[in-house]
Amino acid sequence: MRDTIRLHWTDNDLLGGLASGSDAALTQLYNRHFPMVLHLILSNNGSEDDAKDIFQEALVVLYEHVQAGTFVLNAQLKTYLYSVSRRLWLKQLARKGRYSTLGPDDLMESDALVAVDNDLIEHERRDSQFDHMATSLGKIGEPCRTLLEDFYIRHLSMQDITEKFGYTNADNAKTQKYKCLMRLKRLFFSDYQE
Amino acid sequence: MDEEKKIADALENYGRRVVFKEKIERVQASVDMEAMREQAQLLALEGITPVRSIGRVRQLWQTYRPTFAVAAAVAIVTTFATLFMVRYYRNSNQQQEQYSMLRRDVQAIKKSQNRILDGLSVRRKSLITVNPGQIVGSSFLLTPDGYLVTNNHIVQGADSVYVQSQSGEVFKARVVYTNRGYDLAILNIADDSTFRPGKTVPYGFDPRPSDLGERVFTLGYPRDEIVYGEGYLSSGTGYRNDSTSYQVAISVNPGNSGGPLLDEKGNVIGIISGKQVSTEGASFAIKTDYLYRAIESIPNDSLKGQPLKLSRRSTLNRLPRTQQVKRVQQNVFMVKVFKH
Numbered sequence: 001m002r003d004t005i006r007l008h009w010t011d012n013d014l015l016g017g018l019a020s021g022s023d024a025a026l027t028q029l030y031n032r033h034f035p036m037v038l039h040l041i042l043s044n045n046g047s048e049d050d051a052k053d054i055f056q057e058a059l060v061v062l063y064e065h066v067q068a069g070t071f072v073l074n075a076q077l078k079t080y081l082y083s084v085s086r087r088l089w090l091k092q093l094a095r096k097g098r099y100s101t102l103g104p105d106d107l108m109e110s111d112a113l114v115a116v117d118n119d120l121i122e123h124e125r126r127d128s129q130f131d132h133m134a135t136s137l138g139k140i141g142e143p144c145r146t147l148l149e150d151f152y153i154r155h156l157s158m159q160d161i162t163e164k165f166g167y168t169n170a171d172n173a174k175t176q177k178y179k180c181l182m183r184l185k186r187l188f189f190s191d192y193q194e
Numbered sequence: 195m196d197e198e199k200k201i202a203d204a205l206e207n208y209g210r211r212v213v214f215k216e217k218i219e220r221v222q223a224s225v226d227m228e229a230m231r232e233q234a235q236l237l238a239l240e241g242i243t244p245v246r247s248i249g250r251v252r253q254l255w256q257t258y259r260p261t262f263a264v265a266a267a268v269a270i271v272t273t274f275a276t277l278f279m280v281r282y283y284r285n286s287n288q289q290q291e292q293y294s295m296l297r298r299d300v301q302a303i304k305k306s307q308n309r310i311l312d313g314l315s316v317r318r319k320s321l322i323t324v325n326p327g328q329i330v331g332s333s334f335l336l337t338p339d340g341y342l343v344t345n346n347h348i349v350q351g352a353d354s355v356y357v358q359s360q361s362g363e364v365f366k367a368r369v370v371y372t373n374r375g376y377d378l379a380i381l382n383i384a385d386d387s388t389f390r391p392g393k394t395v396p397y398g399f400d401p402r403p404s405d406l407g408e409r410v411f412t413l414g415y416p417r418d419e420i421v422y423g424e425g426y427l428s429s430g431t432g433y434r435n436d437s438t439s440y441q442v443a444i445s446v447n448p449g450n451s452g453g454p455l456l457d458e459k460g461n462v463i464g465i466i467s468g469k470q471v472s473t474e475g476a477s478f479a480i481k482t483d484y485l486y487r488a489i490e491s492i493p494n495d496s497l498k499g500q501p502l503k504l505s506r507r508s509t510l511n512r513l514p515r516t517q518q519v520k521r522v523q524q525n526v527f528m529v530k531v532f533k534h
Contacts, residue, residue: 021214026221034225035233043238048231056218063214064207126207133208152202153209185201 011077018059019066029059033078037085044089054092058084061123083116136187144180151177293433293478295347295468296451298330298416329531332414332453332466333357333381334522336399336489338392340384341502343485344452344529345467346372349379353534357383357527360420365389367529371492376438376480377467378488380502381529396521397454398508400461401483406430410442412466412479413519414453415528422519423450425477427463432478433470439484440464443475452529455479460510460518 009017009028017025034055041051061084065071073080137145143165150156150164162173255262329352333344342357349355355367365383372379383389408427413420425444432439442455446466455464464479489502510518 021217023217023221026217027225030221030225030230035230035237038230038234039237042234048227052222056215056222059218060211060214064211067210126211129204130208130211133204137208148205149209152205153212181198181201181205184205185197188201188204189197 011073014077015062015066015071015073018063026059029081030055033081036078036082040082040085041089045093046089050089050092054085054088055081057088061088061119064123064126065119080116084119087116087120132188136184139187140180140184144183147173147177148180148184293468294448294471295345296331296416296446296448296466297345297348298449300328300330304328329529329533330415330449331451331529331531332449333527333529334413334452334454334462335392335395335525335527336380336504337502338394339500340382340389340391341370342367342381342383342527343465344379344381345465345480346374346377346379347467348452348529349381349531350374351533352531354532355381356530356532357381358530359527360523363388364530370496371488373488373491376484376488378465378480378485380489380492394509395505395525396509396518397456397460397462397525398506399482399485399504400457400463400506400508401481401486403430403481403483404440404457404463408463409458410444410455410463411515411519412444412446412450412453412455413523413526414446414450414466415526416447416449418528420523420526420528421450425475428476432480433468436478439467439478439480442466442477442479444477445475446477453526454522456510456518456522460508460513460522 009025014025014029018029034051037055037058038048038051040046041054042048046054058081062071062081137148140148147161147165150161151158156164158170158173158177161167161177162170165173165176167173167176329348331344331348333342333348335341336343349369349372352369355369356364357367358364365386365388367381367383368385370380370382384391404427406427406429409424410427411422411424413422415421423444423446425442427440428443429441431437432441440455440463442464444455446453446469450466451468453466454462455466457463461482462485463482465482465485466477466479469477486504489504492502510521513521
């Protein structure tokens with residue numbers, strides 16, 4: 001952490017770092033922009049934990065957008081993160097029912113915003129897919145769940161998986177993985193329509 | 195397999211987010227929350243806006259710019275199309291449909307006649323000479339020595355013009371002068387050797403404006419036989435306030451064009467020119483005053499040196515209408531126009 005602070009990070013550097021999963025870039029994003037979001041949430045009926053959640057979600061929006069390769073930054077990164085956080089917080093307030101006393105324009109309307117509607121719609125879609133996937137994985141049972149997670153998330157090799165699960169050979173493991181994936185597919189698509 | 199790919203992608207997205215979230219948690223735990231709080235406090239104290247203002251209007255503009263562009267384009271196209279349609283309607287539609295020139299277009303009738311004949315006998319087809327475009331109107335003598343007046347729209351584009359008297363004599367006519375603005379044409383039949391000049395014309399030409407309600411009558415050739423029509427002067431101006439003509443409540447038909455409009459004393463007060471189709475009983479006649487003006491503007495060469503003098507005195511005064519008609523009808527001719 002010490003050595004990254006010395007560097008000067010531009011917005012594009014940060015985005016690049018984010019895409020490649022650099023911890024330093026994330027730390028930098030926190031240092032630079034979290035106080036702003038914290039201030040936003042605290043001055044609008046929120047707690048510090050709320051601020052953490054919101055900022056985390058905003059970073060997820062940004063990250064997945066950058067990952068998809070469709071992200072075009074047409075304002076300062078700061079503005080973008082602020083706009084997204086603001087919208088997310090408004091939505092959360094609405095969910096909690098506290099929103100009624102607070103019009104969408106009351107939330108620091110003097111602040112500059114960029115249009116993030118499309119990004120957020122996309123985020124919502126990803127969100128529901130994410131939740132759905134979590135449910136599906138919960139339903140699928142062991143050892144399928146661990147097997148799929150090992151392969152697709154922890155990116156273990158087929159060999160490692162074969163050893164870990166005690167299959168006789170890699171082909172067996174592959175067949176097992178395929179069967180698991182099919183089961184997941186059935187669960188996932190049974191009530192999820194994209 | 196499509197779904198397989200989809201599920202694998204979804205799983206990978208899921209995994210990526212899980213990993214990313216874990217990472218964030220880690221980073222979050224490592225950051226100095228105390229310092230963050232201080233900075234947030236600072237922001238609150240300063241009350242600064244965290245980022246530069248773009249402004250709501252500009253944001254709206256950026257969001258809806260394509261919509262604006264489309265709407266503007268549609269508006270422009272609509273405006274011009276409407277203007278064009280209105281102009282088009284005014285120029286062509288109204289004049290053609292509302293104002294009908296009363297020449298008799300024989301071509302259409304001839305064509306259908308020929309079609310019937312063709313149907314009757316295919317062999318005889320070659321023997322039938324098709325008469326090219328033929329138009330029929332009326333005309334009457336200005337002077338006893340063979341000058342006639344009719345409408346310009348009858349003789350325009352003519353290759354040859356013939357006039358036929360009530361008794362059936364046909365004379366070849368020369369177009370001496372045409373005036374498009376007044377819709378008048380002066381013909382001469384003195385060149386035809388069979389024409390015998392008379393002594394006088396029975397009617398006079400009165401250039402003074404006539405009064406509304408004046409009883410008027412006309413003679414013309416809406417059919418091959420001369421037809422008498424009677425009515426009254428209903429307005430001092432013609433179609434669309436045309437000051438060169440009168441509006442007359444008189445029943446006229448195609449073929450009446452070019453016929454004289456006479457008042458009770460036997461003075462020619464106008465020349466029948468057309469009628470308004472959409473309105474009942476609105477016919478139009480060009481004022482005699484403009485006949486005088488047209489005659490004045492005839493070049494001397496066209497008159498071959500002899501001035502065209504109109505009689506102002508009517509000899510029909512106090513005669514009963516039947517006698518008036520009897521004497522006028524000898525001077526009203528049918529105009530036949532041939533075109534190629």
